Amino acid sequence: MAQVITTKYLHNRKIFKITMNHWVAMVCFLIKKKVRTTFKFIAVILLVLYVGTTSAQNSDGQINIHHIANKIDSLLSNYSEKEPGVAIGLIKNNQLIYEKYFGLANLDYGIPIHKATSFHVASVSKQFTAFAILLLEDEGKLSLENDIRIYLPEMYKFEHKITISHLLNHTSGLKDKYNLLRLSGWTLDDVITNEQVLEIIFNQETLNFKPNEKHMYSNANYALLAEIVARISKMSFAEFTHKRIFEPLQMYDSKFVDQKGQVIKNKSLSYHKVDSIYVEDLFNNFSVGATNLNTTITDLSKWAINYDTKKVGSEVIFNKMQTLQHLNNGETYGYANGLFINTYKGFKRIEHSGQDASYQAYLATFPELNFSVIFTNTNGEINGAKMVYDIMDIYLEQYTTDETTKNPSVKKLTHQKPISKIPAELMLYEGHYWDEGDRYSREIKVENDTLRFITKNGNTALVPVGEHSFEMNIDNYVGISFVNNQMIITLDDGYRIYSEKYSPANYNATTLEEFTGRYYSSELNAYYSFYIKENKLVAKHTRLGDFKLKAIKNDYFIGNKGSFLKVVFVRNSFNDVIGFEVSSSRAKNVVFLKIK
Known part of the structure; x- marks a missing residue:
């Protein structure tokens, strides 16, 4: 260690x-x-x-690095140094004041994680891609408001223009590349190249939504941004970032990996357990822009320090990377050209996390404190998200006194005082509710005289706070109201989700027969066959296997796997089934037509 x-x-x-x-x-x-x-x-x-x-203490009279080090040691005390591990860096006043290297980078050879260990940092890569685009804009070589088809003429000509700014801020409406690849039949064992990713994106003829109407994270956006950088600069994206970012910042152990088999000095591998035994978690994606930066704690510290010193990049660039963007309706969504901008425990935070295979990475900067935290993890059995928040809390505890702020487990005050309702009143709200926007079913049920919000993973009690209003009994505020057979969910940021009450469908083997057959998507060049098994509808792909479907309402089904979350069958004017639209988390309404 x-x-x-x-x-x-x-x-x-x-x-x-x-x-x-x-x-x-x-x-x-x-x-x-x-x-x-x-x-x-x-x-x-x-x-x-x-x-x-x-x-x-440092100049602000508060830091105690040994106290912090001891607490971080305590976080790691439940893990073995003979297992895959983590690396941690803390930066204060532009100095890397603390580094921790724990566990093994390679189990085959027992190589420990050390100062020179290189980590795959997944989506932490995106801020470098955004920075590359902004460097080119700063030099007058592109405009963020330009149509991306100026640089990528292979893109389908959608009804509404998609700009570089839309790509940077995940407001383009483009479907996520991983969701598309999965639906088309790719598995985690397949090698993914830049060329294959671009081909499937260029082949899309529909969007998740009109550009800038919503913010939906999509890795397709950053794959396209990397390609734009390459085409404008006349060099590969890996070469451009090396020449324009890594070399000037002396980040000599950083590179974007765009070739299978590429040598990465001191490379770490990621692992997860199968039947209590660690196995390597392979990552075969070599598409750059959205991911695939390999780097070290030391190099990432140089990048984080550059936020303040601006050794590379102008004041204008860094302002753009910290300025929240707006949707068409004027709302902001916490994202600014490759970085999430928010507050944590009362302090402004600039952050991005990432996860591929069992690699996890996180980089956050608190500009008001001139403090940054870097975290990398190669162990799929470690809850990296929890650990990195614990690390931030260890440092920030010196600045916070209010118990609700210091301790996330302390519940926030609800907006209204609870009131009493008898079970008969609660039963009025029982039933199934359909969210047409996300094509998602939610169930409300009374159990033990308490109204509950039912999900696949359990249920949450709803506390009455008004005549038709409730709040979820959880840490963050989530309000639920019922109006005219409609359920309205209000999140703590004011965002609302609307669902209509409906009666679940009741299909049998005979009535399911009209959905059987073979379907094809020209956008994915993929086939699925539907058949009936044990009175249930099943979708089958030759490489992905079976997807069991559960009927929700007429023509609406939900699947049991991530890439096949929701299926809606489409009919013609004669009421014949002619196709279906399938949705996953970040690829909505992908069209398949019935061919027999």
Whole structure:
């Protein structure tokens, strides 16, 4: 387990990084040797300086790095150094003040994670792609408001223009590349190249929504941005980022990987458990822009520090990367050209996370505190999201006093006081509700005299707060109201989800027969066959296997796998089934036509 705490002192204008072991060894040597009293005195002073520097406070009078280090050690105490692990970096006042390297980077050879270990950082890559685009804009080589077809003429000509800004901010309406690949028959064992990703995106003729009407995260956007950078710069995206970003910032251990088999020095592998045994979690995607940056804690610290120093990039670029964008209706959505912008415990936070295979990564900067946290993880059994929040909380506890702010487990106050309702009143709201926008079914049910919101993963109690109003009994505010057979869900940011009450469909083998047959999508070049098994409708793909479908309402079904979440059959004017539209989380209404 490697841990480095940075101490600096001025000597010939150099900054030295010395671990505790070095200090103690040096001091003990001077004290034990028969040297002059003056040198013994200096030795003691050196030890005091070390302790004072590492446990003392910084210029704001609060930081205690040893306290932080001990608490992070406590977080890792439940894990073994002989398993896949994590790397952590903390930056304060543009200095990497703390590094932690824990666990193994390669289980085959027992190679530990260390300072030079290279990590795949998944979607943390996106901010570099956005930065590359903004560098080109700063040089007058493109405009964010330009139609992307100027640079990508292969794109389908949609009714509404898609701009570079729409790509940057996930408001284009383009379907996610992973969802499309999965629906078309790709598996996690397949190699994915830039060319294949671009081909399937170029083949799309429909959007999830009109550009800039919504914000929906889509990896297709950033694959296209990388291609735009390559075409304008006349070099590969990997070459451009190396020349324009990594070299100037001396990020010598950073690269975008766009070739299968490409050598990555000190590469870490990711793992998860199968039957209590770790197996390598392969990542065969070599499409860049949305992902595929490999880098180190040290290099990411240089990037985070560049937010403040702006060694590479103009003030205009960094302002754009921190300015929230607006939808057509004027609303903001917490995203700004490759970065999420929000507040955490009262402080502005600029962040992005990422996950591919069992790799997890996170980079957050708190500009008001001049503090950043970097986290990488190669162990699929570690809850990386929880750990990184625990790390942030350890540092931020010195700045927060209010218990609700310091402790996320303390419940926020609800908007209204609870009231009493008898079970008979609650039963009026029981039933199934259909969200047409997301094509999602929700159930409300009374259990033990309590109205409950039912999901696949369990249920949540609804607390009455008004005549027809309830709140979920959870940490964050979620309001539920019932008006004229409609359920309205209001989230804590004011966003509303509308669902209509409906009666579930009741199909049998005979009535399901009209849905059977073979269907084809020209956008995906994929076939699915539908047949009946045990009085249930089943969709089958030759590579993906069976998807069991459950009827929700007439012509509406939900699937049991992620890529086949919702299926809606389409009829002609004679009421014949002529096709279906399938939706997954980030690819809505993909059209398949019946061919027999």
